[in-house]
Amino acid sequence: MQVDQTSARRTLRRGKEKVPKHLKRGVNEKGMDSFIKRVLRIPLDKPFEEAYFTHRLWMFFRETKKTEQDIHRIFKQIREKMKQRITLKKKSDPGKFAVPCLWKGIEFACALCDTCSTVNILPKTIADHLGLKIKPSEDSFTFVD
Template sequence: MFFRETKETEQDIHRIFNQIREKMKQRITLKKKSDPGKFVVPCLVKGIEFPCALCITGSSVSILPNVMAYHLDLKIEPSEDSFTFVDHSTRNSGGFIRDLEVQSGNALVPVDFDVLENKQNKNHFLLLGRAFMAILGAVCNMQTNQLCITLINPDVYFDLVRIVKPQTSNTRLNT
């Protein structure tokens, strides 16, 4: 027997192995799905409405544009952090804001934000990371494409916003 100091006999090991092999034969193939979209929630920061604050399930940080931070006259602490994005570009943090109250529904949520310069000139955006969603008890159901903030109202669901990809033109070369 090749297993030392085990309670299972060799017959037990063969039986377990055969059970697992049978289960593997019964595997199912699930259907491929496209990107369902993104979760957005309405919220309020110091009286300014953010009707489509993006909940980023893959991010540990929340981000506020520097223009909005200056407009709200927020205390920005220096930060040495830098961010690397999907396109491999890197940007340095413009600072850090601690415990900024974000109102979502009837709840006030203290959120730590990294401040970033927004080169696309979209000043009215808010990116909310996993910490924000954890505080609210957010449940993302990717099968039904809904987000529920259980600690505010477990009966209210936010639907996904579809991602609109830029259209590429099909051009033919006349040869």
């Protein structure tokens, strides 16, 4: 009995997994930045399973080859970075920084207190009243609310 040598050597090859063309592209930077911003807005106590649908995280990767497990891994990495950040607590408003002041014999009932962290602006009329010489400044200031 003879065994066919050619058939014994034949190996079967698997073809590549067929992926639709619209799923072949990777994640672009703009989409990833948007995803990170969206994840940063989600409260830390909300789990991935809930956030995935309520915050529409699936939308960022709908035309890519990323799976839900990949999205979950990226979500966890961003969450770990969030937990390491230091969040500053807002201090309560002290109210009024005005104190009574006497300068060169002139009394000011509500003078601003200088905390050395702000720019103090003195009205020209008060400067004239105090006899101060004023020269123009090279600086420009923008005030925000």
